[in-house]
Amino acid sequence: xxxxxxxxxxxxxxxxxxxIFIAIFFLANGALFSYLTLQAGSTxxxxxxxxxxxxxxxxxxxxxxxxxxxEERKQKTEQLLLTAPISLTDMVGAKFFAAYxxxxxTFLAATVCNLIPYMIYCEDINLATILxxxxxxLLIGGAFVAIGxxxxxxxxxxxxxxxxxxxxIAALLFISFANSYxxxxxxxxxxxxxxxxxxxxxxxxxxxNIASLLYYASIMFVFIFLTVRVYENRRWN
Amino acid sequence: MIKIExxxxxxxxxxxxxxxxxxxxxxxxxxxxxxNGAGKSTTMNMLTGYLSSTSGxxxxxxxxxxxxxxxxxxxxxxxxxQPPLYLDMTVEEYLNFIYDLKGCKLNRRKHLLxxxxxxxxxxxxxxxxxxxxxxxxxxxxxxxxxxxNPKVIIFDEPTVGLDPKQIVEIRNLIRTLGKNHTVILSTxxxxxxxxxxxxxxxxxxxxxxxxxxTEEISRVVEGFRRLCVKIVGPKEEILDTLKKKxxxxxxxxxxxxxxxxxxxxxxxDPGVDIRRPLFFALAEHGWPMIGEETMSTNLEDVFLAxxxxxxxxxxxxxxxxxxxxxR
Numbered sequence: 209x210x211x212x213x214x215x216x217x218x219x220x221x222x223x224x225x226x227x228i229f230i231a232i233f234f235l236a237n238g239a240l241f242s243y244l245t246l247q248a249g250s251t252x253x254x255x256x257x258x259x260x261x262x263x264x265x266x267x268x269x270x271x272x273x274x275x276x277x278x279e280e281r282k283q284k285t286e287q288l289l290l291t292a293p294i295s296l297t298d299m300v301g302a303k304f305f306a307a308y309x310x311x312x313x314t315f316l317a318a319t320v321c322n323l324i325p326y327m328i329y330c331e332d333i334n335l336a337t338i339l340x341x342x343x344x345x346l347l348i349g350g351a352f353v354a355i356g357x358x359x360x361x362x363x364x365x366x367x368x369x370x371x372x373x374x375x376x377i378a379a380l381l382f383i384s385f386a387n388s389y390x391x392x393x394x395x396x397x398x399x400x401x402x403x404x405x406x407x408x409x410x411x412x413x414x415x416x417n418i419a420s421l422l423y424y425a426s427i428m429f430v431f432i433f434l435t436v437r438v439y440e441n442r443r444w445n
Numbered sequence: 446m447i448k449i450e451x452x453x454x455x456x457x458x459x460x461x462x463x464x465x466x467x468x469x470x471x472x473x474x475x476x477x478x479x480x481n482g483a484g485k486s487t488t489m490n491m492l493t494g495y496l497s498s499t500s501g502x503x504x505x506x507x508x509x510x511x512x513x514x515x516x517x518x519x520x521x522x523x524x525x526x527q528p529p530l531y532l533d534m535t536v537e538e539y540l541n542f543i544y545d546l547k548g549c550k551l552n553r554r555k556h557l558l559x560x561x562x563x564x565x566x567x568x569x570x571x572x573x574x575x576x577x578x579x580x581x582x583x584x585x586x587x588x589x590x591x592x593x594n595p596k597v598i599i600f601d602e603p604t605v606g607l608d609p610k611q612i613v614e615i616r617n618l619i620r621t622l623g624k625n626h627t628v629i630l631s632t633x634x635x636x637x638x639x640x641x642x643x644x645x646x647x648x649x650x651x652x653x654x655x656x657x658x659t660e661e662i663s664r665v666v667e668g669f670r671r672l673c674v675k676i677v678g679p680k681e682e683i684l685d686t687l688k689k690k691x692x693x694x695x696x697x698x699x700x701x702x703x704x705x706x707x708x709x710x711x712x713x714d715p716g717v718d719i720r721r722p723l724f725f726a727l728a729e730h731g732w733p734m735i736g737e738e739t740m741s742t743n744l745e746d747v748f749l750a751x752x753x754x755x756x757x758x759x760x761x762x763x764x765x766x767x768x769x770x771x772r
Contacts, residue, residue, distance in 0.1 A: 211545030215531070222533040288529035288589070291493040292546045293518040443497045445456075 209298040212289065216276070216306030226310065229271045233314045234321075236264050241322040246329060254326065254334075255412035258341040262381060262408065265352055270373040272307045273356025274366045277435070281364040290439070300357070300435045304428075307353045312346055336414030344411025347424035348404060352377055354431035361438045380404040446471040446627045447492070447597060452501035454487050454651075461487045463651035464501070469644075471596075474623040476638030476645045476659070477631035484651040485631040486526055489601050492629075493523045505597055519547070522595040522626075526602050528586025532575035536566060536585055539574060540592060547593040557592070564588045564618060580611040587618065598622060600630040604637060616641050639663055647751060655751045662751075670713045671740040672720070673699070677706045678732030684709070690726055692717040706735055 220226030244257040280286040289299050319342060327333060356373040363369050384403040390396050400406050407424070410417040447469040454462040462484040469475045479485050490496040492503050494510045494517065503510045508517040531539055540557050549556065561567045564584045569577055574585060583603065590598055603619065604612045619641055622628055632638055638645050638659065645662050647655040655662065676683055680698055687696040687709065695712040702708045713719035720737065727734050 211542055214545070215534075215542050218538070219531070219533060283529070283532070284525065284527045285529040285531055287490075287495055287523075287525045287527075288543075289546070291495050291518060291521065291523045291525075293515045293548065294546065295515065443495070 209302045212299060212302035213306050216303055220310055225271060230314050233268055234318055237318045254338060255341060258345060266374055266378045269352040269356050269377060270370040272310050273353055273360050273373060274370040276303045276307060276357050277361040278364050278366045278369045296436045296439050300432055304357055304432055308350055311349050311353055340411040340414035344408050348408060351424045351427040354428045358431040358435045361435045446506055448504045450502050452491060452503060453499045455499045460651050465653045467646050467656050469627055471627055474628045474642045476642035477629055478638050478645055479648040480633050483648050486601055489599055489631060493521055493599060494518055520596045522590035522598045524586045524590045524600045524603060528582055530574050530582055530585060535573050536570050543589050543592045549593040560588045560591045580607050583607060596627060598626045598628045602631055672711045673738045673740055674709050674711055674734060675702050675706045675736035676709060676732050676734050680707050683732060692719045692722060
């Protein structure tokens with residue numbers, strides 16, 4: 209498992225993709241942060257920054273996940289992994305953790321960069337809110353990475369994988385806005401359950417809601433599991 | 446060492462591999478011969494655990510690949526049809542990755558350098574795989590299969606796309622490997638298997654049609670001589686004479702060729718050299734023979750010869766004719 213993890217991490221930096229991801233992340237993140245908090249004057253609510261950051265993931269997460277499996281399939285290198293003495297779960301898990309390390313590492317580094325001026329310039333700092341937001345983002349990011357990885361396993365075209373991932377993440381985020389326009393109660397209930405966004409609010413208040421935590425964790429596990437199934441299934445067909 | 450029993454793989458209605466059984470003993474080099482699309486790769490993919498069989502079993506060293514895939518895979522080094530190379534890695538990084546992937550316990554540096562010596566890639570060890578030539582890439586692919594010193598090595602068409610010099614080198618390499626490993630290699634080139642392998646398994650359209658010693662196959666093929674002869678003269682009479690001629694098992698007219706001649710396909714009885722008697726017979730009638738060509742033994746001939754043993758020859762006749770005309 210560690211072999212594939214290492215290889216994936218290395219691959220992010222032997223191609224420009226890892227650098228592009230980090231550059232865009234830092235640039236957009238810095239701009240958002242300075243605009244929404246440092247320059248926002250009296251409203252020093254840091255949550256609006258974290259909420260906006262989520263929408264950045266629509267473009268950033270596919271950068272990390274699009275090639276995970278699509279590229280292996282195209283280059284036929286997956287044959288190497290699938291005939292090596294490792295289990296499918298190890299293979300999928302290693303790839304997930306590599307993409308997640310990139311995501312979480314960059315996010316945490318960027319956040320530290322943001323919080324230093326924030327701590328210096330703002331007076332009423334609510335540490336619980338900050339931590340809640342960070343935990344929330346780490347969870348929601350994990351769910352998105354798992355979804356992106358699953359989509360990457362479905363195609364051998366990176367570009368298709370990226371577009372599909374963008375569409376799915378955008379849909380998941382925007383469902384909660386559409387929800388308020390829907391009259392039918394049952395539909396609203398279903399949509400709010402799917403809506404990844406609505407569960408994020410608790411975290412923005414600094415509340416660690418176990419239900420939300422489990423919700424995001426289960427999305428991660430379901431999509432990791434589904435990716436394993438995709439490979440299991442391909443072997444039989 | 447390798448045992449395949451009643452292996453079947455179906456894709457929808459198509460039976461890509463149809464009830465194949467054979468065994469490979471320890472230290473043997475076995476050639477897996479068949480035309481493109483015969484089911485060679487599918488069989489190899491099932492043997493290596495890349496695909497699952499619809500029914501039947503494949504065991505490596507007594508371990509069922511479906512029941513205990515991790516243990517079985519540890520015993521296999523596999524070079525797929527397209528070498529599975531990460532182009533963004535150097536040869537060194539790649540082989541180290543494979544070493545970790547297979548969870549090897551040998552002395553890393555020594556083992557990898559040994560492999561590089563054997564497949565002769567030491568001089569490109571530090572280079573990016575993307576920048577290597579096709580021949581070197583193929584060798585890195587072979588090196589990958591050798592990492593961990595597996596008991597069984599499986600090569601899927603190892604010489605495809607290489608130049609003649611490289612082909613000879615790879616063949617020599619495989620022969621060397623056969624001293625310490627059990628090797629299966631697939632190919633659609635007959636001379637390749639007869640050059641390297643001790644035994645040949647022939648499959649066609651997913652079915653096993655022969656599993657014999659290489660000499661046995663060569664004997665069957667050589668006893669089966671086919672000529673393409675250009676003769677000037679009346680077609681019907683010539684055919685008539687040829688059919689009556691002793692030693693000719695089959696003949697037919699392939700149609701008009703240059704000027705006033707016709708081309709005829711002639712097959713002799715096994716072990717008979719028909720060329721001299723044929724010349725005199727034609728000379729007797731005053732029909733000039735203006736061209737004679739021994740048809741090379743290709744895969745179709747092998748199949749035909751092998752099928753002939755099973756008295757199914759007539760069914761295949763049409764295929765051969767169209768092949769010859771195509772040339």
